[in-house]
Amino acid sequence: MKLFPFKKRIIKSFLIKSIYNVFLFLPLQKNKVLFASDSREEMSGNFLFVYKEMCRRNLDLDYYFFLKSSKRSYTELIKLTYHLATSKYIFLDDYYPIVYPLKIRKDAELIQLWHAVGAFKKFGYSRTERCEDSQLNSKDHLNYTKAIVSSKNVINFYAEGFGIKKEKIIPTGIPRTDIFFCEDYKKNKRQDLYKQYPFLKEKKVITFAPTFRGLGKRNAYYPSDILDLSELYNHLHDDYVLILKIHPFVKEKFKIPEEFKEFVYDFSNYREINDLLFVTDILITDYSSVCFEFSLLNKPMIFFAFDLEEYIAERDFYYNYSSFIPGVLTRSTEEIIKVIKSGNFDLQKIKPFVEHFYDHRDGNSSKRVVEQLILKKINC
Structure with missing residues (x-):
């Protein structure tokens, strides 16, 4: 039976x-x-x-x-x-x-x-x-x-x-x-990544690291079509590369068109996202806790929360999302591009964020x- x-x-x-x-x-x-x-x-x-x-x-x-x-x-x-x-x-x-x-x-x-x-x-x-x-x-x-x-x-x-x-x-x-407070580790990890992936050193790096949608591991997904790779390429490829770090629960890979393969790279199978943060110039995330680690580097963050109201209704947060995030709230690819082009990242939000969520920074x-x-x- x-x-x-x-x-x-x-x-x-x-x-x-x-x-x-x-x-x-x-x-x-x-x-x-x-x-x-x-x-x-x-x-x-x-x-x-x-x-x-x-x-x-x-x-x-x-x-x-x-x-x-x-x-x-x-x-x-x-x-x-x-x-x-x-x-x-x-x-x-x-x-x-x-x-x-x-x-x-x-x-x-x-x-x-x-x-x-x-x-x-x-x-x-x-x-x-x-x-x-x-x-x-x-x-x-x-x-x-x-x-x-x-x-x-x-x-x-x-x-x-x-x-x-x-x-x-x-x-x-x-x-x-602990590695965020070890300069030797960060330096060596950057060198290792640059040696293995030389393209990370040639331009500035944008890391896209959203969390999954769905109830859990069994039905996790991410609506990949919500991020317009074509628009990002057209506006940013001269100065940036984009690396994707999709949540491990999400089994369906992003489809990267051939013409973008020297701009978009899928690092979703790279286990330790923290190591990737050391070569990241701008982080794009949404509701992922990766923002906590990245805040220790005092670098720009963009929060791509296209479905914020829906997410609040289904999951909710411990804090008011809009005032909580240590970066800029965006809802479309066009808004992401505008923030990157302008350089207005609200960096002043990072220090109080770190002080609230880290008792020890040693x-x-x-x-x-x-x-x-x-x-x-x-x-x-």
């Missing part, structure tokens, strides 16, 4: 929870650290920075990694369940449905190193008024023992979004932003995560 995907998920969840409860009879291994992700295929982002910091300190810890796999066997699922039940520290960096039905052991830590910076569009339980009844009964996020944020100013939003107490939200700063967020959440040096 063929099972529908929904029934398969229910059965798998029941089996994992049952096996997990058996493994709870085993002792907790106080030196075991588990990194688990359904979005990363390799160690990168916050995971990598925290892991490197723990290794740098030569801590007496054993590390285990369960990263994204196209298809995970039942043997691997049992191994993962064993490690979830016996690890002292479990690190997540995104939504991770396998762990939410599980009761975390009294002396264990389930730590969410959330991939986004700041607080922008509403997520999790902040969206309950827009959720279906089945989502209202969800257990997602509720079992985190700790979560990190970039600033004390967003603690309330993350506590609400995750459905956990404010005391569990720690403003350590976001580890993967490149030591990875250290604080390890010290405050692993070594328990709360006031370091």
